[in-house]
Amino acid sequence: MRNKFLVLLSLLVISNISFAGPKIEQWQTKNGAKVFYVNAPQLPIVDLRIVFDAGSARDADKPGLASLTNSLLDEGTGALNADQVAEQFEGVGAQFGGSSLRDMAVVSIRSLSDKVILDKAIDLFSNVVAKPTFPEASFERNRKAMLVGLKVAKQRPNSIASKTYYKQLYADHPYAIDGSGTEESLTAMARQDVMDYHKRYYVANNAIVAIVGAVSRAEAGKLAERVTSGLAAGQAAPKLPKVKALAAPITKLIKHKSQQTHILVGQPGMRRGDPDYITLYVGNHVLGGSGLVSRLSDQVREQRGLAYSAYSYFSPMREDGPFTMGLQTKNSQADEALALLNNIIKDYVDNGPTEEELKRSKQNITGGFALRVDSNKKIIGYIAMIGFYGLPLDYLDTFNETVEAVTVDKIKDAFKRRIHPDKLVTVMVGGE
Amino acid sequence: MRLASILLVSVTLAASVVLPAQAKHRDGVSDVRQYVLDNGLKILVKEDHRAPVVVSQIWYKVGSSYEYNGITGVSHVLEHMMFKGTKSLGPNEFSKIIAANGGRENAFTGKDYTAYFQTLHKDRLEVSMRLEADRMHNLSLREEDFVKEVNVVKEERRLRTEDKPTSLTYEQFIATAFQTSPYHHPVIGWMDDLESMELSDLQHWYKRWYSPSNATLVIVGDVKADHVYRLAKKYFGVIPNVKIKPVKPQRETKQRGERRIKVRAEEEVPYLLMGYKVPVLTTAKDPAEVYALEVMAGVLDGGNSARLSKQLVRGKQIAVSAGAGYDMYDRIDNLFLFDGRPSTGHTIEELEKELRDQVKRLHTTLATQDELDRIKAQVVASKVYELDSVFYQGMQIGTLETVGLNHKQLDEYVNGIRAVTPEQIQAVAKKYLIDEGLTVAILDPINAKKEMKKLVANKESGADHAK
Numbered sequence: 001m002r003n004k005f006l007v008l009l010s011l012l013v014i015s016n017i018s019f020a021g022p023k024i025e026q027w028q029t030k031n032g033a034k035v036f037y038v039n040a041p042q043l044p045i046v047d048l049r050i051v052f053d054a055g056s057a058r059d060a061d062k063p064g065l066a067s068l069t070n071s072l073l074d075e076g077t078g079a080l081n082a083d084q085v086a087e088q089f090e091g092v093g094a095q096f097g098g099s100s101l102r103d104m105a106v107v108s109i110r111s112l113s114d115k116v117i118l119d120k121a122i123d124l125f126s127n128v129v130a131k132p133t134f135p136e137a138s139f140e141r142n143r144k145a146m147l148v149g150l151k152v153a154k155q156r157p158n159s160i161a162s163k164t165y166y167k168q169l170y171a172d173h174p175y176a177i178d179g180s181g182t183e184e185s186l187t188a189m190a191r192q193d194v195m196d197y198h199k200r201y202y203v204a205n206n207a208i209v210a211i212v213g214a215v216s217r218a219e220a221g222k223l224a225e226r227v228t229s230g231l232a233a234g235q236a237a238p239k240l241p242k243v244k245a246l247a248a249p250i251t252k253l254i255k256h257k258s259q260q261t262h263i264l265v266g267q268p269g270m271r272r273g274d275p276d277y278i279t280l281y282v283g284n285h286v287l288g289g290s291g292l293v294s295r296l297s298d299q300v301r302e303q304r305g306l307a308y309s310a311y312s313y314f315s316p317m318r319e320d321g322p323f324t325m326g327l328q329t330k331n332s333q334a335d336e337a338l339a340l341l342n343n344i345i346k347d348y349v350d351n352g353p354t355e356e357e358l359k360r361s362k363q364n365i366t367g368g369f370a371l372r373v374d375s376n377k378k379i380i381g382y383i384a385m386i387g388f389y390g391l392p393l394d395y396l397d398t399f400n401e402t403v404e405a406v407t408v409d410k411i412k413d414a415f416k417r418r419i420h421p422d423k424l425v426t427v428m429v430g431g432e
Numbered sequence: 433m434r435l436a437s438i439l440l441v442s443v444t445l446a447a448s449v450v451l452p453a454q455a456k457h458r459d460g461v462s463d464v465r466q467y468v469l470d471n472g473l474k475i476l477v478k479e480d481h482r483a484p485v486v487v488s489q490i491w492y493k494v495g496s497s498y499e500y501n502g503i504t505g506v507s508h509v510l511e512h513m514m515f516k517g518t519k520s521l522g523p524n525e526f527s528k529i530i531a532a533n534g535g536r537e538n539a540f541t542g543k544d545y546t547a548y549f550q551t552l553h554k555d556r557l558e559v560s561m562r563l564e565a566d567r568m569h570n571l572s573l574r575e576e577d578f579v580k581e582v583n584v585v586k587e588e589r590r591l592r593t594e595d596k597p598t599s600l601t602y603e604q605f606i607a608t609a610f611q612t613s614p615y616h617h618p619v620i621g622w623m624d625d626l627e628s629m630e631l632s633d634l635q636h637w638y639k640r641w642y643s644p645s646n647a648t649l650v651i652v653g654d655v656k657a658d659h660v661y662r663l664a665k666k667y668f669g670v671i672p673n674v675k676i677k678p679v680k681p682q683r684e685t686k687q688r689g690e691r692r693i694k695v696r697a698e699e700e701v702p703y704l705l706m707g708y709k710v711p712v713l714t715t716a717k718d719p720a721e722v723y724a725l726e727v728m729a730g731v732l733d734g735g736n737s738a739r740l741s742k743q744l745v746r747g748k749q750i751a752v753s754a755g756a757g758y759d760m761y762d763r764i765d766n767l768f769l770f771d772g773r774p775s776t777g778h779t780i781e782e783l784e785k786e787l788r789d790q791v792k793r794l795h796t797t798l799a800t801q802d803e804l805d806r807i808k809a810q811v812v813a814s815k816v817y818e819l820d821s822v823f824y825q826g827m828q829i830g831t832l833e834t835v836g837l838n839h840k841q842l843d844e845y846v847n848g849i850r851a852v853t854p855e856q857i858q859a860v861a862k863k864y865l866i867d868e869g870l871t872v873a874i875l876d877p878i879n880a881k882k883e884m885k886k887l888v889a890n891k892e893s894g895a896d897h898a899k
Contacts, residue, residue: 042482043819074736082746086737090806093813112813138746144776145752151700152773155879157595257698258595260587291536292515292527302524305580308588328591360532367534370553374483375820 021396022379024386025217027224031204031233035224036387037211040376044113046213047380048122048223050129051388053237054105054201056179057318062193064146064181068139069197070100073107075138077127082138085128094121096128102175103318104388105201108380113214122226130230132198139191147186158328160254161262161429168250168425169268169322173243203234208387212380243268243320251426261334261430262326265341267420269314269323272389276414278402280314280323283411285361286353287344288312288325295357299344300327306337312345318389323419331431338428346421352412366400464829464839465657467664471673472645475664476829476839477657480822486653487822488560489549490568491830494641496621497543497614497763498679505621506629506637508541509585513634514548515539516577518570523577526563533559541619544763545834551823554654558663564649565667568642578631586627589620597697597875605705605873608693609767613684643674648833652826684709684765691871699877702780706787707767709869710860713760714836722760723848724856725768725864730807731799731857732756732770732790737806739790740772750778750786763835767871768864780874794861798854811849 022038029035033050056066074089074096075082089096094111107129111121153159163178170176181189209227211220246267270280281289288296288311300310307327315321325345329337353361373379373396386395467475495507516523530537535552537560550560593599603618610616621629649668651660687709716722733740733756740754754772770790774783818824829839 044816045820083737083742086735086741087802087806090735090737090810093809093811095813095817110817112816141746141749141775148701148752148773148776155597155699259590260595290531291538292524293531298524301584302580305583306587308584308591329587330590360528364531364534367532367553367556368536369534370484371534371536371551374485374822377820 021382021394021399022212022373024383024393025220026387026393027221029204029209029224029228031228031231033204033207033209033224033228033231034387035209035211035220036383037217037220037224038379038383039215039217039220040212040379041214043376044214045110045376046113046118046211046215046223047108047110047376048125048213048227049106049108049210049380049384050207050227051210051384052105052107052202052207053103053318053388054197054206055101055103056177057102057174057240058197058201058237059174059177059179059185061185062189063177063185064179065185065189065193065197066105067100067179067181068142068146068186068189069194069202070098070105070107071142072134072138072194073098073132074128075142076133076135077124077131078133080127081135085124088124089121092117092120094125096125100179102177102179102321106384118215122223126227126230129202129227134191134194134198136191139194143186143189146181147183149180150183150186153180157256157258157260157262157429160256161264161427164252164254164429165264165266165324165425165427166322168252168427169246169266170243173319174240175243175317175319175321199232200234201237202231204228204231205234205236207231208384210380210384210387212376212383240319246420246423246425249423249426252428253431254427254429255432256429257432258430259330260328261331261428262328263334263338263341264324264326264427265338265345265424266312266322266324267424268320270316270418271318271320272316272385273391274316276418277316279406279410279414280418282358282361282365282403282406283353283415284312284314284323285365286357286411287348290361290364293360295348295353296325296327296341296344300337300340304340306333306340310341334428334431338426342421342424345419345424349415349419349421352408352415355408358406358408358411362403362406365403369400372396465661467661469644469665469669471669471671472643473647473649473664473668473671474833475649475651475661476833477655477660478650478652478825478829479655479657480652480819480825481654483822484554484654485551485822486554486557486651486655487549487551487826488557488564489547489650489826489830490564491545491547491648491650491834492641493544493646493676493834494546494637495542495544496617496619498641499614499617499621501617502625503629503633503637504617504625505585505619506625506633507546508620509582509626509629510634510637511539511541511546511548512581512585513573513578514567514571516574516581517572518566519572520566520570521563526567529559529563535560543615543619545831547830547834549823549826557651557653557655557660558667561663561667565671568644568647568668569671571638571642573631573634573638575631578634582626582629585620586623589623589626593618593620594623597695597699597877598703600697601695601703601705601873601875604693604695605707605871606767608691608873609707609709609871610684612682613764614682615684615762615764615766639674641676643676644668644671645673646676648830650826650830650833652822652829687869687871690867693871693873694876695873696876696878698879699875700879701773702877703875704770704772704774704780704783704787705873705875706770706784707871708865709765710758710768710864711765712762713841714763715765719848720851720856721860721863724852724860725758726760727799727804727807727849727852728794728857728860729756729758729768730810731794731803734807734810738803743790744772744783744786748786749775751775751783754783754787761831761835761837784872784874791861791865794858794865797858799857800854804852804854808850811846815846 097108109125310327312325537550539548744751744754
């Protein structure tokens, strides 16, 4: 009896450790930005990130504008030019970063928590985000650099495939826009476009702030005010349109001089906060989301040696992001590999995973929970995502139990409703 | 210091894992506990109790720089085959067991090492120890697995090298710079050697290098060092030691003048690589030279405020990208690298001239105190930031031990950097950044011929007008 009790007790302790996510606190700045904060006192580091709803989905008729705007932020603020901005960040060892995706524009700073250093880094960061000068010369240079980037991408089979794939998937939806821009749009773009874009979208009501590090709640409150006080309150970006399901299959074969053919197959998948999210996530883990032990990797790589990587994933976004399967194989094997891919997805939608496969995937996901949140970098990634998409604050705390609740039948049901093997986009690039 | 695009090329992985571009180093690694088993296995444990996770890495002293012509790529193919089962496990079962225990795992091969790792909840460390010890001496190398897996590696080579013009250029560049040094070989191997590889090559390689005394077990995470030692002894202690015949030195023959190559490839935008022969920490007579080279890389490319970004990308706007890089923790002499792409309206020749002018400037003018202060501030901060990753901490310890240094040298890094003077940077520039040790490679884009001709014609007519 006593032994049994002890065993239970120890299990309880373990599950407590592995199930609890970091404690997230949430509030709002004076001008309306939502703040998400986790205290992490172990290392003398502060990470701060602002996420704006200002990704390429807001490019409208100027593809590349979101990306160009984001990349120009640290080119000057107030009386400082780009050299001085860089010198000041790097002079205190702070790391400034920016990136632009379809849904989001992200700006981030990592600094030591030493008060003098942090103050300098945060002051500069606040100005760079809220009051960039967008010098004409910088605008020209970065625009030209993006044009060079397009030329390089034109020769890469993976870039060609991915651009084509999104275009086919999303037709006239804003997600069809490629954030790296087009030759026409970049050539036509003016500095005023960037300034207007910044003024419209880099505003408090369109932003969330995430903070993780060795700062108290009170200090984090002050930091959040400082990094947002220069922003206009503004308006949140309008809702994106719903994504339309594909009416019929689409196949695009693009001849390209490469030894391998890059294959992408998929359809619009799901959004963040989707009621089927966990079921589809776990289902895909079995199918192609668990690296070398997934079904796709096993069939394509282990059993047949056809490709170095074969995978599938959902990219949940504000609206339905893609469900994608992919691989690359030498040109002569492309048709064989594509047929295999199609068989695997058809079989999976018809029959779902086996009980054994599901059990293994659940073990991997729940048993590896601690690995998801074992660094400040990973934690800030999660809370920024939770904040931006308005997910419940206990998203991480309930993660393992929602995974445990998934069954083979639920996966079969969700995949049948959501994935349509007879209406997939297929893109193949290579073969010449 | 950055040059991520290039340095990544030299590392090949079993699956998609992104490696930090360079193994860096931090203050206070001295809290690493060291044990050595009777069979020669070295165990290094660093306790880090921030999160209930542990990373376990086993590092073998073998990689492409241990290979010779005809079998290039064998270390990396063997790394793939290490997942194909043992006397008691079937193909891929290793990965399945780690996955079912909530773990993430992979492996990577470089010039100087082959390493395998698992990241797990701290309670599952024993699983990884048991499996890793098993495949150290019980690997099953079967023909039917090999035939498939070598095809996977060839696909990997097509993906990473054949269809990537910058990688192709890097490979040819390295093979030109190094004639007798084994750094000549690409990590993934020449395609022809992969085509003719046989199972017996792998059997031989496994027997020759996979032994406790040729390996280092690095554990970082929420564990107690003595507990780790007891587990390691239990699982690895039973493995008999095979005496390792050391690799031959194969020192690079003296370079006697600049070398230049062109690589024609399916590309629109040209790309330039330049490399100067330099010593590394294992080979330098005076370690201060190595720290000076490291700081010199920082002066050129230690962030957005460094010279190449400031002067070439922003100031003169000659390059869309320009980088410099140096890895002081390589096993044998390597290169101090420059790379870049010219911006529209500028030629690859202009870019090369600008980079050479940067070298000249290092010869003639001292770096400023401001520049050095910024590098030092970044180095000190990076040491702290690196503590946010247990995996990275393990990488540093493993790299140093495996190239023949002691992990304690990580402790000396910050002071080594701090001690560098502008005069020392100038001295190493004059000594090593010289034409006699220089190799230049130009990616000559097949698909840009017309455009380049147009550009040159415009420039010439522009010059005429000026007259």
